[in-house]
Amino acid sequence: MTAETPPGAFSNMSLEMRAWNIRRKALLMGEVQGQGYIGQALGVADVLATSYFHAMDFQAEDPEWEGRDRFLLSIGHYAIALYAVLMEAGILPEEELETYGMDDSRMPMSGMASYTPGMEITGGSLGHGLGIAVGMAMGLKRKKNPAFVYNLMSDGELDEGSTWEAVMSAVQWKLDNLICIVDFNNQQADGPTRDALAVGAEAPKWEAFGWFAQEVDGNDLDALVAAFDAARDLTDARPRVIICNTTMCKGVDFLEAREITHFVRVEADEWSKALAKLEEGKPQ
Amino acid sequence: MTLASMARKYEPRRVAQTKVATSAMIASLAAEGYDTVNAPFGHALVELAKKDKRIVGLSADLSKYTDLHIFANEMPERFYQMGMAEQLLFSAASGLAREGFIPFATTYAVFASRRAYDFIAMAIAEENLPVKIACALPGLTTGYGPSHQATEDLAIFRGLPNMVLIDPCDAADVAGMVPAMVAHDGPVYARLLRGKVPSVLRKHKPDYKFELGKAQMIREGRDVLVISTGIMTMRALDAAVKLADDNVDVGVLHVPTIKPLDVETIRAEAAKQGRLVVTAENHTVNGGLGEAVATTLLTAGIAPQFRMIGLPDEFLEAGALPTLHEMYGLSVDKVAERIKSWL
Numbered sequence: 001m002t003a004e005t006p007p008g009a010f011s012n013m014s015l016e017m018r019a020w021n022i023r024r025k026a027l028l029m030g031e032v033q034g035q036g037y038i039g040q041a042l043g044v045a046d047v048l049a050t051s052y053f054h055a056m057d058f059q060a061e062d063p064e065w066e067g068r069d070r071f072l073l074s075i076g077h078y079a080i081a082l083y084a085v086l087m088e089a090g091i092l093p094e095e096e097l098e099t100y101g102m103d104d105s106r107m108p109m110s111g112m113a114s115y116t117p118g119m120e121i122t123g124g125s126l127g128h129g130l131g132i133a134v135g136m137a138m139g140l141k142r143k144k145n146p147a148f149v150y151n152l153m154s155d156g157e158l159d160e161g162s163t164w165e166a167v168m169s170a171v172q173w174k175l176d177n178l179i180c181i182v183d184f185n186n187q188q189a190d191g192p193t194r195d196a197l198a199v200g201a202e203a204p205k206w207e208a209f210g211w212f213a214q215e216v217d218g219n220d221l222d223a224l225v226a227a228f229d230a231a232r233d234l235t236d237a238r239p240r241v242i243i244c245n246t247t248m249c250k251g252v253d254f255l256e257a258r259e260i261t262h263f264v265r266v267e268a269d270e271w272s273k274a275l276a277k278l279e280e281g282k283p284q
Numbered sequence: 285m286t287l288a289s290m291a292r293k294y295e296p297r298r299v300a301q302t303k304v305a306t307s308a309m310i311a312s313l314a315a316e317g318y319d320t321v322n323a324p325f326g327h328a329l330v331e332l333a334k335k336d337k338r339i340v341g342l343s344a345d346l347s348k349y350t351d352l353h354i355f356a357n358e359m360p361e362r363f364y365q366m367g368m369a370e371q372l373l374f375s376a377a378s379g380l381a382r383e384g385f386i387p388f389a390t391t392y393a394v395f396a397s398r399r400a401y402d403f404i405a406m407a408i409a410e411e412n413l414p415v416k417i418a419c420a421l422p423g424l425t426t427g428y429g430p431s432h433q434a435t436e437d438l439a440i441f442r443g444l445p446n447m448v449l450i451d452p453c454d455a456a457d458v459a460g461m462v463p464a465m466v467a468h469d470g471p472v473y474a475r476l477l478r479g480k481v482p483s484v485l486r487k488h489k490p491d492y493k494f495e496l497g498k499a500q501m502i503r504e505g506r507d508v509l510v511i512s513t514g515i516m517t518m519r520a521l522d523a524a525v526k527l528a529d530d531n532v533d534v535g536v537l538h539v540p541t542i543k544p545l546d547v548e549t550i551r552a553e554a555a556k557q558g559r560l561v562v563t564a565e566n567h568t569v570n571g572g573l574g575e576a577v578a579t580t581l582l583t584a585g586i587a588p589q590f591r592m593i594g595l596p597d598e599f600l601e602a603g604a605l606p607t608l609h610e611m612y613g614l615s616v617d618k619v620a621e622r623i624k625s626w627l
Contacts, residue, residue: 113411120382125406131372132407135379135387138364142340143383162371162403169372173364 015221016283018088019049023251023278025084029100029107031271036101036109039248039255039264041081043219044152044183047244048085050224051150051181055232060090063118067147070136072121074129074153075183079111082119091118127160129153130180134166137175137239148232152181156188159197164209170239171210178239179231180211183218185246187262206241218244252277285430285599304604313425313605315482315518321455324481325418326354328462329388333359336466338386342366344373350390350420351478370400377415378407386414386466393419393434393475401440408471409446415472416465422451422475422514423566424595424614429602434475435595438542439571441473448496449542450474451514451566451573454484457540460494468496475514484518485538499546501553505535508623509553509588512564513539513573516593516614520564523620532624535559545576551584560626561588566614569594591626593619 026041052058056069073082083100086092092106099105106116110124121132133151140147157163170178184202186193206213212234216223224244231240248264249255252274255264266274333339333355345368347353356363366373370391377387396404396419408415419434426432441447448468452458458477465472485492489502502517503524510520517538524534537553539546554561554577561581563574574592581587595612609615613622 122406122410125402127371128375128403128407131375131403132379132382134372135376135381136383137379138376139380139383139385142380142385145383162375165367165369165372166375169366169369169376172367 013053014283015049015053015225018053019045019221020278020281020283021088022048022081022084024275025087025094025097026080027271027275027278028097029080029083030266032098033101033109034268035266036080037077037263038080038266039187039262040075040078040183040185041084042250042252042255043185043246043248044078044081045084045250046219046221046224047152047181047183047246048081050221050228052085052089054225055228056150057147058089058091063091066145069147070120070149072129072133072136072149072151073111073119073123074121074151074157075126076110076112076122076124078152078154079107079109079119082111083107083116086116086118089118092116126154126157127162129157130163130166130170133178133180134169134173134175137170137178138173140177141175146177148177148179150179150181152183154188155182155184155186155193155198156196158182158193158202159188167206167209167211174237175239176234176237180239180241182241182243183246184243185248187248189262202243206243210238212236212238212240213243214241215243215245218246219250251281285601289601304607313477313482313515315484318482318484318487320480320482321459322480323351323354323478324455324458325462325476325478326351328459329355330358332463332466333362336386338384339466340364340380340385340387342373342377342387342389344368344370344391344395346391346420349392349478350418350476352388352390355388370395371403374400374403374415374417375407378403378413381408381413381415386416388416388418390418390420390476392421392432393437394421394432396473397434397437397440404471405444409444412446412470414469417471417473418476419473420476420478424600424608424612425515425566425605427603427605427608430599433600435568435600436571437475438567438573442543442571442576446470447543448472450496450540451542452477452494452540453514453517453538455481456483456485456492457494461496461540464494464496477515482518484521488521494540497541497544497546499537499539499541499549501535502538503534503536505533505559507532507559507627508534508562509537509556509559510534510562510564510623511537511539511550511554511573511577513542514566516564516566519614519616519619522616523623526616526620527623530624532627534623539573542573542576545580547580550577550580551586554581554588555586559588560591560623562591562593562623562626564593564619567594568597570597589626591622593622
């Protein structure tokens, strides 16, 4: 496999290119297993590109560097997307891409802190990330460490009561170093999130709790950059949330068109078609 | 509750001749004949926290009822009131541990074991994080009924990898376990005795000192070996004194650490010939100390005459604690009576 993007200092690489690379790596991993949460990975790629290559401070050679911004993947099944961005960031070697989901791999199907450098928490039991983020943000303040905690959660996790315990607590403790990112793709395991529990407009709910809330097109890089900047630059002593409306399978049109997208069925011959489709949209 | 008690729901009751009120949740455990120490957990934690800056305290609206208020009053800047939100309590404790702190998180044992289990399992135990969970109202120590009686907490947590489990007997255990919890690099679940806590063990064994993972003989005896934990060691010791009057010589092996179990000491003591072995615990007989000891002995081919004292596999009644201890066999008289009946 040729490395499309050697890890390291590509400070002049466009976010568009980063997002494209993330999508490509995720598709290659999906092809290894013949399955995966590829819809989520393609949908959230722009959010991850903005997080890692615009907003966050980290050191690729030292994933546990004390000054790093913490990025929590509450949604363990999005691991395929995080592995892609960790490779893109040079934290994971791209050579391991083909071990995805295999025995003895550092990249299991559901993300776990004990397996993977750069994976801060064990996600997957949904509704855990934001509460842990609250504790980490408290801890950083206690240490007078100016780093931010980013918690990436899904719209499905808005169903969990524990999420709302954490939402209240972050306001109580004035956690202005906490940025929650909600990937709102309106798909959970049994169907549309809006048909399950998360009815009603999202941003006003968080605002009512006391958060600084922004709702953006999560596949629009310019909008994401502006939202992340606003979240980081805000001087109010309150937590920040960016609700990112994303499209599942973004970038591969024939997958985008599929109705059931929580766990996308991709036939053996379709991976190369999907990669070809992505190739057509490669940024110049 | 038994089905028979449930069936009496619509049966009117009369005021009894002797009134025994339900003891309030905040009440200390009655232990006749023993001196008491006030809030040993809170004071031990303050002493340790003065030397160890990593220690912080969190509670889910139960600091006063877990003696954590002593710490909160002494070191308010190191205390987090998390509100009545146990899932958050343990998730946030996990976050603080990730940032290098040693959080002591307190609530009632029912809420930690039942309500917050997934958070303790996945946000704390799975990554072996040093969160110290200290929970009041273990087993049958309140008359409020099943909503507050943690009769199966040890069974729940025994199945959880990485988790260390402590069931203290008295003030010496409670004060002694606090530094041991910090010294252990990983998660710990400790049952808590709060308020005025009796001093039991040193009255029977003056040089007693809590050691994590160690079972200790508190009293020697030729006829019976009671292997006990938590407040049932106090009951066993009192029953032993009582049975001595009937020329029954009862030894008591105190096992304050339920996990990891001191397998060597338990096997060595149980292997001594000619003694009835009785386990005693303030917990359901399902999945607690008794079953752990039985497994430990059987797998080593040690098969003494063996009996278990513990709570039945039922949701327990509400009422006054002394009445309930009598009803469910945890009182000194009942323990002595049953041991005698097995000889």
